[in-house]
Amino acid sequence: MTIQEIQEEIVDEFAMFDDWMQRYEYMIDLGKSLPLIDESLKKDENLIKGCQSKVWVHGEMKDDKIVFTADSDAIITKGIIAILIRAFSNQHPSAIIEANTAFIDEIGLKEHLSPTRANGLVSMIKQLKLYAIAYQTQLN
Amino acid sequence: MLDIQKIRKDFPILNREVNGKPLIYFDNAATSQTPQQVIDCIVDYYSRYNANIHRGVHTLSQEATDAYEEARIKIQQHFNAAKPHEMILTSGTTDSINLVANGFSSLLQKGDEIIVSALEHHSNIVPWQMLCEHTGAILKVIPMFEDGKLDMDAYVSLLNENTKLVFCNHVSNALGIINPIEFIIEKAHAVNAAVLIDGAQASPHIKADVQALDVDFYVASAHKICGPTGVGLLYGKEAWLNKLPPYRGGGEMIDQVTFEKTTYAGLPHKFEAGTPNICGVIAFGAALDYMNNIGFDAIAAYEDELLAYATQKLLAVGDVTIYGTENKVAVISFNIANIHPYDIGTIIDKLGIAVRTGHHCAQPIMDFYNIPGTVRASFSFYNTKEEIDTFIEAIKKAKMMLS
Numbered sequence: 001m002t003i004q005e006i007q008e009e010i011v012d013e014f015a016m017f018d019d020w021m022q023r024y025e026y027m028i029d030l031g032k033s034l035p036l037i038d039e040s041l042k043k044d045e046n047l048i049k050g051c052q053s054k055v056w057v058h059g060e061m062k063d064d065k066i067v068f069t070a071d072s073d074a075i076i077t078k079g080i081i082a083i084l085i086r087a088f089s090n091q092h093p094s095a096i097i098e099a100n101t102a103f104i105d106e107i108g109l110k111e112h113l114s115p116t117r118a119n120g121l122v123s124m125i126k127q128l129k130l131y132a133i134a135y136q137t138q139l140n
Numbered sequence: 141m142l143d144i145q146k147i148r149k150d151f152p153i154l155n156r157e158v159n160g161k162p163l164i165y166f167d168n169a170a171t172s173q174t175p176q177q178v179i180d181c182i183v184d185y186y187s188r189y190n191a192n193i194h195r196g197v198h199t200l201s202q203e204a205t206d207a208y209e210e211a212r213i214k215i216q217q218h219f220n221a222a223k224p225h226e227m228i229l230t231s232g233t234t235d236s237i238n239l240v241a242n243g244f245s246s247l248l249q250k251g252d253e254i255i256v257s258a259l260e261h262h263s264n265i266v267p268w269q270m271l272c273e274h275t276g277a278i279l280k281v282i283p284m285f286e287d288g289k290l291d292m293d294a295y296v297s298l299l300n301e302n303t304k305l306v307f308c309n310h311v312s313n314a315l316g317i318i319n320p321i322e323f324i325i326e327k328a329h330a331v332n333a334a335v336l337i338d339g340a341q342a343s344p345h346i347k348a349d350v351q352a353l354d355v356d357f358y359v360a361s362a363h364k365i366c367g368p369t370g371v372g373l374l375y376g377k378e379a380w381l382n383k384l385p386p387y388r389g390g391g392e393m394i395d396q397v398t399f400e401k402t403t404y405a406g407l408p409h410k411f412e413a414g415t416p417n418i419c420g421v422i423a424f425g426a427a428l429d430y431m432n433n434i435g436f437d438a439i440a441a442y443e444d445e446l447l448a449y450a451t452q453k454l455l456a457v458g459d460v461t462i463y464g465t466e467n468k469v470a471v472i473s474f475n476i477a478n479i480h481p482y483d484i485g486t487i488i489d490k491l492g493i494a495v496r497t498g499h500h501c502a503q504p505i506m507d508f509y510n511i512p513g514t515v516r517a518s519f520s521f522y523n524t525k526e527e528i529d530t531f532i533e534a535i536k537k538a539k540m541m542l543s
Contacts, residue, residue, distance in 0.1 A: 025541055053482045053512065
């Protein structure tokens with residue numbers, strides 16, 4: 001599936017819920033199913049700055065695609081990063097670089113998009129894209 | 141007895157909704173809300189007599205100068221300073237602390253010692269670290285116990301003839317604990333060290349008497365006492381303020397200027413370079429009037445009641461750890477089971493409740509407890525038991541969702 005298709009799938013899933021509580025509960029469930037980062041990769045280099053909670057993200061290339069793993073010590077943050085990873089993992093770097101993130105707004109998490117928000121969703125997206133740019137440079 | 145419903149009507153912000161729910165504001169330790177009387181004072185200043193002070197001969201300038209200096213006297217009287225010029229008006233507690241730290245940089249020598257407490261806000265640690273780097277002085281720390289109290293035996297053993305300055309908050313911002321500053325001041329003076337007390341967290345709850353305390357410096361911010369942001373105070377004993385060099389150069393702080401030499405103005409102007417926050421200072425005076433009209437004894441008694449009620453209800457939720465349990469102002473710093481404080485803060489914000497989550501600019505305390513942070517609910521005299529009930533329901537909901 002393309003990033004666009006996965007994002008539409010996520011938007012459809014969130015559209016089933018009537019209120020914020022259900023959306024957050026679903027997000028918390030998604031957090032629990034996050035592909036966990038290897039403990040050895042929970043190091044400061046992989047820590048995303050600008051978050052009140054700790055978020056570690058790691059990306060590595062497998063057959064021209066980047067596979068992301070992540071973890072956080074806060075469960076809502078874990079849910080947010082799980083959604084991002086579902087959309088961006090197993091994709092070609094160029095697709096990740098070009099992807100837009102408007103779907104975050106559509107699933108009712110717009111409030112987390114503010115750059116001043118303490119959870120650093122914007123920083124997470126930036127980090128995923130930085131991985132893509134770095135690996136794209138290697139491919140060229 | 142306070143008429144809380146009447147008091148609440150003074151705070152227009154309490155009528156607002158957040159995420160479709162009535163706002164419950166329990167982040168008073170970060171900043172307090174502003175009563176209409178203070179808002180009116182700000183509007184009145186800009187509508188009627190906005191002018192620069194201390195130099196104009198015209199009527200508006202005179203009116204603004206009078207109002208500004210009257211506010212200084214209100215602040216002086218509130219903290220019971222001996223003289224108005226011992227009250228330096230600053231942009232806030234951090235600014236006041238930096239002013240003192242900067243002043244001490246010319247008084248300290250290599251090998252001198254500064255003592256700070258383990259309960260400090262970052263703003264209380266960083267300026268002293270910078271000062272020590274600059275002067276070669278040594279920074280020592282009063283350790284804390286598990287219950288959040290400072291170890292006074294350890295403090296006494298840190299003091300010696302090299303100790304030049306002791307620095308401690310009156311009330312800890314992360315835990316809300318009231319520190320034994322009378323003892324700290326007395327012991328420091330016994331070795332001729334100066335004492336600077338940060339009253340930022342104490343000032344909304346406790347009316348400090350700087351003469352009775354015999355403290356050398358006391359600092360606080362207007363925005364925690366129902367006043368505007370960007371205004372604070374530095375109380376200093378006259379002898380100490382005369383000893384410290386000026387902090388910033390600029391207008392207002394000079395006496396005579398030639399290209400060869402400038403002589404500085406006397407107190408308090410020596411430390412008040414440039415155009416100050418005139419409106420903010422006047423509004424701070426109005427905020428103190430407002431608080432004193434209600435009365436600090438009545439405020440403290442009611443807030444203690446809220447604290448006891450909230451503590452008992454919160455503990456009944458189960459799996460709750462409260463950090464700092466005795467001798468506190470109306471602050472509860474807590475965690476629930478292993479749930480991250482950020483998660484709780486996010487969920488209860490959706491329910492219209494404002495609390496602070498995180499390390500509260502006091503990472504060393506969080507490291508001591510080995511936690512990422514806490515949820516901090518801080519109450520003010522305009523909060524109610526009904527709000528606490530709603531808060532407890534929200535906490536239960538968050539706990540259910542996040543466990």
